[in-house]
Amino acid sequence: MPVGSGIGCMLAKGFAVNGAKIILVDINAEGLQETERICQEAAASVGLPEVLVWQIIGDLTSEQDVNEIAISVRSACILGSLDVVIHCAAYRHMNVISYTHDPSSPSLTNLATATASASWTEWDRSFRINVLAPYFLTARLIDLLGAATKLGYGRGSVILFSSPASVHAHQFVPAYQTTKAAVDHLTKILAAEFAGFYIRVNAMSPGLVPSAMSDVNDPASNIHLAKDSPSKVAGAEEDMVGTAVWLSSRAGAYMDGKVVRVDGGRLLVLQGAGS
Numbered sequence: 001m002p003v004g005s006g007i008g009c010m011l012a013k014g015f016a017v018n019g020a021k022i023i024l025v026d027i028n029a030e031g032l033q034e035t036e037r038i039c040q041e042a043a044a045s046v047g048l049p050e051v052l053v054w055q056i057i058g059d060l061t062s063e064q065d066v067n068e069i070a071i072s073v074r075s076a077c078i079l080g081s082l083d084v085v086i087h088c089a090a091y092r093h094m095n096v097i098s099y100t101h102d103p104s105s106p107s108l109t110n111l112a113t114a115t116a117s118a119s120w121t122e123w124d125r126s127f128r129i130n131v132l133a134p135y136f137l138t139a140r141l142i143d144l145l146g147a148a149t150k151l152g153y154g155r156g157s158v159i160l161f162s163s164p165a166s167v168h169a170h171q172f173v174p175a176y177q178t179t180k181a182a183v184d185h186l187t188k189i190l191a192a193e194f195a196g197f198y199i200r201v202n203a204m205s206p207g208l209v210p211s212a213m214s215d216v217n218d219p220a221s222n223i224h225l226a227k228d229s230p231s232k233v234a235g236a237e238e239d240m241v242g243t244a245v246w247l248s249s250r251a252g253a254y255m256d257g258k259v260v261r262v263d264g265g266r267l268l269v270l271q272g273a274g275s
Contacts, residue, residue, distance in 0.1 A: 006211030007161075007240050008088045009035045012053075013042045014241025021052040023076050025069055026089075027059050060089055060133035061125060070140035081151060082144035084248035086159045087134035088204075093122040093175040114172075123175045130179035134160055135186060138201075145199045154253030157200040159244060160187050164207055164263050169272030184259050191257030200256040202247050207263025209235035231264030 009031075012022055016039035026032050032055040043051045054076040058069035073082070099114030138145075138158055148156035165173060166180035183203060191201040208226040226234040243262050246252040267273045 006088075007206060007209055008086075009038060010237045010240045011086060011088065011244050013038050014237070014245060016040070016043045016051045016053075017046050017048070018245060019043075019048055019051075020083075023054045023056060023073055025056045025058050025073075027057065029055075029057050032057065060137075061128045063132075063136065066133055066136050067140065070137055073137075073141060074144065077144050080144065081147035081156070082141055083148045083155045084157050084159065085138060085141055085145065086161075086244060086248075087137070088159075088161045089129060089133070090161055090163075091126050091129040091176075092173065093118065093126050094173060099172065118175055126175040126179045127182075130176075131182045131186065134183070135190075138190065142194070142199065145194075146197045149198055152250070154200075154248075154250040156198075157202070157248050157252075158190065159247055160201065160203040162187070162203040162205040162259050164205055164261065164267050164270070164273070166205065166259075167274035168267060168270040170270035187259055188257045195256070198256070200247075200253070202252075202255050202257065203259045204240070204243055204247070205259050205261045205263065206240060207231075207235050207261075207266040209240060226264065226266075228269060229264045229266040230268055231266075233264065235262065235264060 008024075008026070012024060012035050015022055022039060024032050024035055026035075036053045036055060039051050039053055043049070054072075056069060056072045056076070058072065059065040060069070095114060095118045097114045097117035099111050101111075145156040145158065150156075160183050162183045163176070163180040165171070165177045166184045169177075171177075187201055187203040194201060207229065208223050210223060223234055226232070239262055243260060247255055247260065261267060267275075
């Protein structure tokens with residue numbers, strides 16, 4: 001269930017050329033239409049007929065909206081099963097004021113000001129989109145995922161979206177880092193809870209990949225740090241699609257409860273980085 005832009009659009013295109021029926025969810029109607037157009041063109045380029053694409057306009061920031069999205073998804077699953085749910089919507093909140101430690105003139109006042117510049121509202125929004133929405137939307141689709149597992153080994157899975165930020169302290173982006181750390185643990189919790197039906201739950205952890213969050217046209221964007229990673233380049237469509245197709249197919253059927261870091265080695269060069 002990719003969103004209508006960025007990595008979500010990449011994944012939708014990738015699944016389209018593999019003949020999948022696709023449900024797109026996004027708050028942006030124009031983004032959904034553009035993503036469907038891209039999917040249809042991609043499918044046609046490899047000789048496939050028109051792809052079945054459902055567009056669902058929905059907001060992930062409230063329980064009511066998530067419930068309505070789930071109802072719409074269920075209506076689109078006319079065969080009563082769902083092979084994979086991909087939660088790739090994300091919100092990255094930056095503190096309004098950043099802090100740079102100056103050993104020659106440290107300032108507790110500046111530190112306090114920078115730390116407090118993240119608002120309660122934005123922390124709440126971060127958790128709603130990055131953690132609560134994936135949890136509750138998955139909860140409302142479990143029966144469809146379980147039905148898919150009975151149709152073939154490897155079917156019926158969930159892909160959450162983490163980030164290298166979940167395990168490094170190289171930057172101070174606390175709301176984003178904390179929610180992505182929560183996603184890492186949520187992946188294991190859900191995988192264990194669903195194990196009896198082998199509804200697999202894994203997470204992708206992309207490095208620097210061009211998207212709305214990592215805009216190549218923004219000089220302040222993290223995307224320009226890709227040159228400092230061992231790969232020396234940003235992630236590409238092939239990296240994202242290949243990983244998602246693998247995790248959701250027979251090829252990845254033995255993967256469960258794992259966070260897959262697809263980051264070009266970025267974590268190897270970041271301060272305070274874990275595995």
